[in-house]
Amino acid sequence: MLMIKVDLITSMRCDKCRRPAVLFQRYSGLHLCREHFFADFEAKAKRTIRENRWVSRGDTIAVAFSGGKDSGALLFFLHSLLSRRKDVSLVAITVDEGIPGYRDPSRAGARARELDIPHMTVSFREAYGITVDEIVERKGGALSCTYCGVLRRHLLNAAARDAGATKLAFGFNLDDEAQTVLMNVLRGDTARLLRGTHPVPGMVPRIKPFLSIPEREVALYSFLRCGTVDTGRCPYSQNAMRAEVRQMLNAYAWNHPSARFALVNLGRELAELGAGRTGELHVCSRCGEPCGTTCRSCGILDEVSHGA
């Protein structure tokens, strides 16, 4: 919220039309008014989709829709881009991880209905018999996001496939992606850095239209277009390595505004280099989902079901 206030409180004028600016882009040196900000934002997201050939005739796009600012902006953007096309459809999927006070699937459902987009909710409780709160109770908070992230991706993929989706869209922004690359570097995780993006049987291909847009601009777009601001934060988010990396990268990028773009480019180039060297793919004999040599979701469920 504070960040949005900083963006809006400005006496500067748009560099394109001299109307009052709502945003200063440090990396481009431009002040933009509301209309030119929308045009710039939407052009970037469309270019990312076009360059990656992420939308094709006949697609059903499942949107991972928590109801927060990033996925709210994504649902709005994809709806305005695609709702007039007869050959592409959207479905919104909300995951209820079982963290009371954080997610409200009914609000997400109401928002999807406003846009006339079919909506489904899938829950950790129903799919796995355990919630993130219960996992933290048993195992402590240190790995909450690792467990939650693996199980959520697994559930989203299964739900998207069941809904007949051909693409699974995430509202990840430039900051998220840069943090992911830096986390993999800091962990020395070569396998993840070199993991290509080619099709994997059983995995619905993922698309990230906001990949090249900074988080503060996604937040501003969400606020101005949909009135959405993130008021709640997951109580476990401070436990994650990501929180430390975010802080570090924010501090560094203040003086080096191109740092996040450089990291995302590095991640993309390494993925291209690694595209030829995928390991063998398996299907988990227990849950039937695609996986590496061992299914991480089933491994986690085994681990958490045995208590602390």
Ligand code: SF4
């Ligand atoms: Fe799950 Fe971590 Fe996100 Fe909370 S912050 S919803 S525990 S991944």
Ligand code: ZN
């Ligand atoms: Zn303008």
